[in-house]
Amino acid sequence: MEAPAPGAGDGRSGSDGPGTRIEDGIERARGGDARALARLVSLVENGNAQLRPVMKALAPLTGRARVVGLTGAPGVGKSTVTGALVRAYRDRGLRVGVLAVDPTSPFSGGALLGDRVRMQDHATDTGVFIRSMASRGHLGGLSAATPQALRVLDAAGFDVVLIETVGVGQAEVEVASLADTTLVLVAPGMGDSIQAAKAGILEVADIYVVNKADRPGVQETVRDLRTMIAMAQRGENDWKPPIVTTTAMTGEGVDELTRRLDAHGAWLDSCGERDRRRRERAREEIAAIALAELRRRLGALPGDDRLGELAGRVAAGQLDPYTAADELIAGIRSAS
Amino acid sequence: MEAPAPGAGDGRSGSDGPGTRIEDGIERARGGDARALARLVSLVENGNAQLRPVMKALAPLTGRARVVGLTGAPGVGKSTVTGALVRAYRDRGLRVGVLAVDPTSPFSGGALLGDRVRMQDHATDTGVFIRSMASRGHLGGLSAATPQALRVLDAAGFDVVLIETVGVGQAEVEVASLADTTLVLVAPGMGDSIQAAKAGILEVADIYVVNKADRPGVQETVRDLRTMIAMAQRGENDWKPPIVTTTAMTGEGVDELTRRLDAHGAWLDSCGERDRRRRERAREEIAAIALAELRRRLGALPGDDRLGELAGRVAAGQLDPYTAADELIAGIRSAS
Numbered sequence: 001m002e003a004p005a006p007g008a009g010d011g012r013s014g015s016d017g018p019g020t021r022i023e024d025g026i027e028r029a030r031g032g033d034a035r036a037l038a039r040l041v042s043l044v045e046n047g048n049a050q051l052r053p054v055m056k057a058l059a060p061l062t063g064r065a066r067v068v069g070l071t072g073a074p075g076v077g078k079s080t081v082t083g084a085l086v087r088a089y090r091d092r093g094l095r096v097g098v099l100a101v102d103p104t105s106p107f108s109g110g111a112l113l114g115d116r117v118r119m120q121d122h123a124t125d126t127g128v129f130i131r132s133m134a135s136r137g138h139l140g141g142l143s144a145a146t147p148q149a150l151r152v153l154d155a156a157g158f159d160v161v162l163i164e165t166v167g168v169g170q171a172e173v174e175v176a177s178l179a180d181t182t183l184v185l186v187a188p189g190m191g192d193s194i195q196a197a198k199a200g201i202l203e204v205a206d207i208y209v210v211n212k213a214d215r216p217g218v219q220e221t222v223r224d225l226r227t228m229i230a231m232a233q234r235g236e237n238d239w240k241p242p243i244v245t246t247t248a249m250t251g252e253g254v255d256e257l258t259r260r261l262d263a264h265g266a267w268l269d270s271c272g273e274r275d276r277r278r279r280e281r282a283r284e285e286i287a288a289i290a291l292a293e294l295r296r297r298l299g300a301l302p303g304d305d306r307l308g309e310l311a312g313r314v315a316a317g318q319l320d321p322y323t324a325a326d327e328l329i330a331g332i333r334s335a336s
Numbered sequence: 337m338e339a340p341a342p343g344a345g346d347g348r349s350g351s352d353g354p355g356t357r358i359e360d361g362i363e364r365a366r367g368g369d370a371r372a373l374a375r376l377v378s379l380v381e382n383g384n385a386q387l388r389p390v391m392k393a394l395a396p397l398t399g400r401a402r403v404v405g406l407t408g409a410p411g412v413g414k415s416t417v418t419g420a421l422v423r424a425y426r427d428r429g430l431r432v433g434v435l436a437v438d439p440t441s442p443f444s445g446g447a448l449l450g451d452r453v454r455m456q457d458h459a460t461d462t463g464v465f466i467r468s469m470a471s472r473g474h475l476g477g478l479s480a481a482t483p484q485a486l487r488v489l490d491a492a493g494f495d496v497v498l499i500e501t502v503g504v505g506q507a508e509v510e511v512a513s514l515a516d517t518t519l520v521l522v523a524p525g526m527g528d529s530i531q532a533a534k535a536g537i538l539e540v541a542d543i544y545v546v547n548k549a550d551r552p553g554v555q556e557t558v559r560d561l562r563t564m565i566a567m568a569q570r571g572e573n574d575w576k577p578p579i580v581t582t583t584a585m586t587g588e589g590v591d592e593l594t595r596r597l598d599a600h601g602a603w604l605d606s607c608g609e610r611d612r613r614r615r616e617r618a619r620e621e622i623a624a625i626a627l628a629e630l631r632r633r634l635g636a637l638p639g640d641d642r643l644g645e646l647a648g649r650v651a652a653g654q655l656d657p658y659t660a661a662d663e664l665i666a667g668i669r670s671a672s
Contacts, residue, residue, distance in 0.1 A: 052656075056656045056659065074409075148657075279648055282646075283644065283646075286650060291634070294627065298623055298626055307619055312615055315618040316399070317397070318396075320391040320392045321391065322625055325629060
């Protein structure tokens with residue numbers, strides 16, 4: 001953990017302690033103050049010294065937001081569908097947060113599509129908060145900070161949080177572990193169903209969205225999905241994922257999609273599945289934080305580069321990686 | 337770790353200890369015995385009790401194989417390019433191993449494309465060994481066992497090991513961390529360059545392969561790649577990734593590709609970069625094993641479900657996830 005930068009943060013001064021300032025910031029974010037909210041999200045994203053007191057203060061305020069994950073291969077129109085859902089929920093008077101996890105380079109660490117582009121439609125609407133999260137390497141396609149940013153939006157009173165992520169491989173599984181409801185987006189002509197199945201993306205879907213439904217090949221895509229859904233083993237009381245066709249660019253099909261989302265939400269509540277998913281989410285979240293902390297200790301033991309030294313011996317064939325890992329763990333456990 | 341199953345393994349009996357049998361198996365695998373080799377790979381994939389003695393025995397035999405990673409979005413023809421490279425290296429009399437990491441469902445755990453399909457062309461050739469590795473959830477797109485399987489093939493005397501993985505998101509980074517040389521495959525008309533950049537796939541490439549070069553749009557794709565390469569910051573002595581166009585199905589361009597691979601191999605050796613990459617690989621490998629072991633301890637402390645209990649309190653808003661992670665780590669460190 002870094003030392004707190006003196007005077008960093010909200011730029012206020014005075015004799016009130018950090019606790020007071022944190023609670024004040026949370027209160028303002030809950031009241032719709034977009035700058036206070038943005039500051040909280042940045043704080044959890046940067047993981048500075050205030051992260052822990054903020055998380056403590058947020059905990060009792062969490063648990064209300066409905067969390068919808070959107071995933072799919074590049075080019076299926078995730079951002080457009082996200083935008084259409086934002087509009088639909090705003091029309092109902094709900095506050096909507098969006099966390100867009102851009103799988104940008106692990107080398108650059110930056111987000112290619114800035115928030116500005118995405119914000120344009122909702123720039124003046126305090127009922128909408130949109131944030132691009134950089135995905136930062138090792139902890140998978142989802143940014144390690146995404147679960148914490150979700151907690152901030154939840155505690156700040158957002159009714160719905162949409163989490164958009166490119167999903168081919170791991171990210172779709174992670175988004176499913178964060179979300180109450182996972183939308184898997186496909187588009188006609190994006191490669192045959194075997195390729196889709198190869199990417200493992202289909203099994204996390206609560207709802208399938210065939211977007212760009214104005215393109216040729218929609219019927220084939222829907223038929224392929226139907227076949228795959230029919231083949232999947234599920235119990236009598238399990239949720240059967242529906243297929244919704246949309247042309248998000250024009251808004252076509254978006255009403256149907258929100259109806260399906262409502263139905264899935266009602267199902268989650270009726271059978272206790274929402275609670276089960278949220279406990280599972282907490283489980284993953286705690287384990288990820290603990291692992292990140294342990295990884296930090298593995299890579300940065302005070303005063304030496306134990307891992308680098310072990311790696312040199314493994315690369316030279318003098319040591320096998322399991323014995324090296326044992327030595328590394330022994331080092332952690334004797335250090336603090 | 338599991339207890340060793342009595343009599344499991346190679347089905348032999350006798351008074352010789354497990355050490356002797358392991359060394360015998362390794363010796364036979366080095367001599368070209370495909371069954372002995374397959375048994376060793378299965379052993380590291382299943383992670384049974386013999387894993388550690390096997391890894392110890394293999395360590396001094398490793399470090400010779402050249403490791404080439406192939407990655408790209410679904411549909412670019414990775415398997416076809418892999419097959420073409422296998423043939424090209426066989427024509428030179430080299431032994432070639434292939435590890436195909438299928439990003440199958442984390443739920444089913446199985447591999448959709450069996451080894452049988454891929455093996456057809458080389459079924460009777462003991463100079464080729466092909467194995468599909470299931471990717472198993474949490475440790476990212478690459479199977480956790482892939483680095484260990486690579487060690488087996490390396491120790492067994494394979495000159496070249498090709499690691500094929502679907503890469504959009506995390507997997508391409510992981511394949512780059514395993515490989516000496518990483519090929520990033522694209523195909524014409526697979527979405528515009530912004531989408532490709534979004535997926536973060538381009539920055540790990542040592543060589544770009546534009547496959548399916550008989551399709552329309554090759555020139556545009558090559559031009560887009562050139563622009564991106566030109567924009568990338570690199571030092572005077574850094575490797576500048578070339579672009580090779582191939583039609584792997586017909587073999588067109590494969591000679592050029594192997595020449596580029598040779599050139600990259602020579603560069604790696606000339607500047608010490610191969611050693612640097614291999615130390616980095618060992619570093620990642622050790623850390624991953626250590627983390628997997630720590631994760632096991634996090635999730636499965638003897639006699640209780642500490643993580644589940646903490647998750648329940650976090651989900652209910654009674655505890656924040658950081659405090660929960662601290663408690664979890666404290667539990668690990670007092671347990672063994």
